[in-house]
Amino acid sequence: xxxxxxxxxxxxxxxxxxxxxxxxxxxxxxxxxxxxxxxxxxxxxxxxxxxxxxxxxxxxxxxxxxxxxxxxxxxxxxxxxxxxxxxxxxxxxxxxxxxxxxxxxxxxxxxxxxxxxxxxxxxxxxxxxxxxxxxxxxxxxxxxxxxxxxxxxxxxxxxxxxxxxxxxxxxxxxxxxxxxxxxxxxxxxxxxxxxxxxxxxxxxxxxxxxxxxxxxxxxxxxxxxxxxxxxxxxxxxxxxxxxxxxxxxxxxxxxxxxxxxxxxxxxxxxxxxxxxxxxxxxxxxxxxxxxxxxxxxxxxxxxxxxxxxxxxxxxxxxxxxxxxxxxxxxxxxxxxxxxxxxxxxxxxxxxxxxxxxxxxxxxxxxxxxxxxxxxxxxxxxxxxxxxxxxxxxxxxxxxxxxxxxxxxxxxxxxxxxxxxxxxxxxxxxxxxxxxxxxxxxxxxxxxxxxxxxxxxxxxxxxxxxxxxxxxxxxxxxxxxxxxxxxxxxxxxxxxxxxxxxxxxxxxxxxxxxxxxxxxxxxxxxxxxxxxxxxxxxxxxxxxxxxxxxxxxxxxxxxxxxxxxxxxxxxxxxxxxxxxxxxxxxxx
Amino acid sequence: xxxxxxxxxxxxxxxxxxxxxxxxxxxxxxxxxxxxxxxxxxxxxxxxxxxxxxxxxxxxxxxxxxxxxxxxxxxxxxxxxxxxxxxxxxxxxxxxxxxxxxxxxxxxxxxxxxxxxxxxxxxxxxxxxxx
Numbered sequence: 050x051x052x053x054x055x056x057x058x059x060x061x062x063x064x065x066x067x068x069x070x071x072x073x074x075x076x077x078x079x080x081x082x083x084x085x086x087x088x089x090x091x092x093x094x095x096x097x098x099x100x101x102x103x104x105x106x107x108x109x110x111x112x113x114x115x116x117x118x119x120x121x122x123x124x125x126x127x128x129x130x131x132x133x134x135x136x137x138x139x140x141x142x143x144x145x146x147x148x149x150x151x152x153x154x155x156x157x158x159x160x161x162x163x164x165x166x167x168x169x170x171x172x173x174x175x176x177x178x179x180x181x182x183x184x185x186x187x188x189x190x191x192x193x194x195x196x197x198x199x200x201x202x203x204x205x206x207x208x209x210x211x212x213x214x215x216x217x218x219x220x221x222x223x224x225x226x227x228x229x230x231x232x233x234x235x236x237x238x239x240x241x242x243x244x245x246x247x248x249x250x251x252x253x254x255x256x257x258x259x260x261x262x263x264x265x266x267x268x269x270x271x272x273x274x275x276x277x278x279x280x281x282x283x284x285x286x287x288x289x290x291x292x293x294x295x296x297x298x299x300x301x302x303x304x305x306x307x308x309x310x311x312x313x314x315x316x317x318x319x320x321x322x323x324x325x326x327x328x329x330x331x332x333x334x335x336x337x338x339x340x341x342x343x344x345x346x347x348x349x350x351x352x353x354x355x356x357x358x359x360x361x362x363x364x365x366x367x368x369x370x371x372x373x374x375x376x377x378x379x380x381x382x383x384x385x386x387x388x389x390x391x392x393x394x395x396x397x398x399x400x401x402x403x404x405x406x407x408x409x410x411x412x413x414x415x416x417x418x419x420x421x422x423x424x425x426x427x428x429x430x431x432x433x434x435x436x437x438x439x440x441x442x443x444x445x446x447x448x449x450x451x452x453x454x455x456x457x458x459x460x461x462x463x464x465x466x467x468x469x470x471x472x473x474x475x476x477x478x479x480x481x482x483x484x485x486x487x488x489x490x491x492x493x494x495x496x497x498x499x500x501x502x503x504x505x506x507x508x509x510x511x512x513x514x515x516x517x518x519x520x521x522x523x524x525x526x527x528x529x530x531x532x533x534x535x536x537x538x539x540x541x542x543x544x545x546x547x548x549x550x551x552x553x554x555x556x557x558x559x560x561x562x563x564x565x566x567x568x569x570x571x572x573x574x575x576x577x578x579x580x581x582x583x584x585x586x587x588x589x590x591x592x593x594x595x596x597x598x599x600x601x602x603x604x605x606x607x608x609x610x611x612x613x614x615x616x617x618x619x620x621x622x623x624x625x626x627x628x629x630x631x632x633x634x635x636x
Numbered sequence: 637x638x639x640x641x642x643x644x645x646x647x648x649x650x651x652x653x654x655x656x657x658x659x660x661x662x663x664x665x666x667x668x669x670x671x672x673x674x675x676x677x678x679x680x681x682x683x684x685x686x687x688x689x690x691x692x693x694x695x696x697x698x699x700x701x702x703x704x705x706x707x708x709x710x711x712x713x714x715x716x717x718x719x720x721x722x723x724x725x726x727x728x729x730x731x732x733x734x735x736x737x738x739x740x741x742x743x744x745x746x747x748x749x750x751x752x753x754x755x756x757x758x759x760x761x762x763x764x765x766x767x
Binding site: 145195203228265335336339 | 645648650651657658659661662665666668677679754757
C-alpha cells in the first residue's frame with residue numbers, strides 16, 4: 050500500500066508529539082486529502098468550537114497517490130474549521146510540500162493547541178521539533194520561507210503565513226513556494242491563532258506500492274495517452290488565464306463587483322497578455338501539466354496571476370492594468386491574503402464608496418488605492434480594519450448586503466451565476482461557502498453545450514460534479530486533469546493492492562459530501578444559509594451574452610429543493626438518517 | 637549519447653527522479669534517483685538547478701578497482717569489484733552517484749532507454765549526442 054501508515058500529532062502548547070497508526074477503516078472509506086481530513090476533524094472536534102481558539106485543529110493530509118508518479122498528485126489537503134464561515138474548511142495547496150511530508154514518513158499531521166510563543170514546526174524524517182520563530186514573526190509569508198530556506202536548507206518545503214494570518218484576518222491564506230496557496234476561508238488565521246508561523250519539512254524516505262513496475266507502466270501509459278492530451282494541455286500552454294476570454298465571451302466575467310458580466314478592457318488581462326510577460330513555467334511534484342506561469346514585468350513579478358485573481362482582483366475591481374494585478378497578487382501572497390476574498394472586499398468597498406453608503410476612498414479602476422489594500426488588511430490598519438472583516442461582516446456594519454457577494458461568509462469566485470444557473474446552486478451548496486472547486490458546472494453551461502439559463506438537470510449535474518470532485522480531492526488529484534473515475538479506480542487499485550471499482554469512488558464522493566454537510570449541520574447550518582446575494586435574483590446583467598439575465602429566485606428555490614430530494618436531505622437541508630446509514634456515516 | 641536538461645522546458649515536476657528511483661530501486665524516493673532537479677523561486681525569480689550524468693567519466697578515472705567502467709557508450713558498474721572506497725562519490729562533479737549498503741549506484745542510461753527521459757512530460761530531458 051502506498052500509505053505510510055503514520056499520523057503525526059503535535060501538541061503545540063507543549064511541543065510534544067506522538068506518532069499513531071493511520072486509521073485503517075477511515076482510510077478505506079475516505080482515502081486521504083479532503084475526505085480523510087474531514088473525517089478526522091468530524092470525529093475529533095466538538096461542535097461549537099471557536100475556530101480561532103486552541104481547541105480548533107489544523108490537519109495536513111496527503112493521499113494514496115502522494116509521492117508516486119501519478120500525474121498531478123502533488124497537492125496537500127489542509128483541513129480545519131473555518132474562521133470566515135464557521136463551516137468545515139478544506140483547502141488544497143500545490144507545490145512539493147505534500148510529497149516531502151510523505152517522504153518524511155507521514156500520511157498526515159494533526160496540529161493541536163497553541164504554542165506559547167511564535168514558533169515553527171520542523172520535521173525531518175523522525176525529527177519533530179517546535180522551534181522558536183520570534184525572528185520570523187511579522188515577516189511576509191514569502192520572506193519567512195526564504196529565511197527558513199537560507200537557514201535550514203534549500204531542499205526544505207515550507208508552509209508559511211504572513212502578517213494577515215498572525216493578525217487573525219479571516220481571509221488569510223497559507224503560502225508555499227512563495228506563490229502557492231491554501232487560500233480560502235481563513236486557514237492562515239487558524240495557523241496564526243496557534244502562534245505557528247510556518248511548517249518546514251524534509252523527507253528522505255520512500256513511498257512504496259505493491260508491484261511498482263506494473264504500476265509505473267500503467268501510469269506512464271495514462272500520462273501519455275490521457276494526461277498529456279488536448280483535453281488537459283491548456284493547463285500547460287495557457288493555464289487558467291485562458292478562462293478570461295471564455296468568460297468575457299459568455300458574459301460571466303465578474304466586473305465592477307458583479308454589476309456586469311463583461312469587461313471592456315478584458316484583452317489587457319487575458320492569456321495573450323499574460324504570455325507577453327511570461328518568464329517561466331513551474332509545476333507541482335509529479336505534475337505533468339505545469340500550470341504555473343511565472344510573470345515578470347518591469348516593476349512586478351509573481352507566479353500567476355491565476356484566472357480567479359485576474360477576474361476578482363482585475364475586472365471585478367475595474368483594474369485594467371495587468372502590472373497592477375501582478376503586483377496586487379504578489380502583495381497578497383506575501384502579506385498572506387486570499388486574492389479572491391481580498392479582490393471581492395475591495396470591489397465591494399469601491400461600490401459602497403461610489404454609491405455614497407460609506408467612503409473608503411476606493412474607486413473602481415483606481416489601481417493606486419487598490420494596491421494599498423493588501424497591507425492595510427494584513428495589519429488591520431486604517432480602512433484595512435474594516436476590509437479585513439470580509440464582505441459579509443462589512444455589509445452587516447455599513448449596509449449593501451444585497452450586493453455583498455458571498456455565501457456563508459465566503460466571497461464569490463470568478464464566475465457570474467446569472468450566466469450559469471447551476472453555478473448558483475454550486476455556490477449555495479458548497480461545503481465552505483461560495484467556491485468553484487466543489488462543482489464547476491460552468492464548463493458545461495456557459496463554456497459548454499448545456500443551456501446556462503435553465504435549471505433543468507442542474508441539480509443532478511451539480512450533485513454528480515460534487516461527488517467527482519470530492520473523491521478527486523481525497524485521492525489527491527488536481528482539478529486540471531479531467532480523468533475518468535475508471536482511470537482513477539485503476540490507479541488506486543494498483544497503489545492499494547485491492548480492487549476499487551468506479552462505483553466505489555462515486556459512492557465515496559457522496560459519502561464525503563454528506564459527511565461535510567453533517568459537520569455543517571452539527572454547527573447549526575441549514576437551508577437558510579444555502580442562499581445567494583439578492584443581486585443575483587433581482588438585478589439583470591446589462592452587457593454581452595448575459596444581457597437581460599438574472600437567476601429568478603423561484604427557479605433557484607426549485608433547483609435547491611430538487612437537489613435536496615436527489616441527495617436524500619430533508620426540507621431543511623439535513624441529510625436524513627436513512628441517507629447517512631446508506632453511506633455508512635454514523636454519529 | 638548523454639543526458640541533457642533544457643531548463644527552459646523543465647517545469648520542476650521531478651517525475652524524472654520518481655521514475656528513476658522506481659525503476660532502479662523499486663521505490664519512489666527522489667533522494668535515490670541518479671539525477672536531481674531543484675526548481676525553486678527566490679527573489680531573483682525561478683531558478684532551476686539540475687544534476688545529471690554528463691558522462692564526464694571522472695568516476696571511471698577515480699575508480700581504483702575497475703568497478704565502474706565505460707562500455708557501449710554508457711557507464712557500467714560491477715558490484716563484486718567495488719571496494720567501497722568512496723572515491724567515485726567524491727569525484728562526481730554532479731554529486732549524483734549514490735552510495736548503497738555495498739557498492740554505488742551510477743546512471744547507466746537504463747541501458748539505452750532512460751526512464752527519466754521517458755517520464756519527462758515536456759521533453760526537457762533528452763538523451764542526445766555529447767558535445
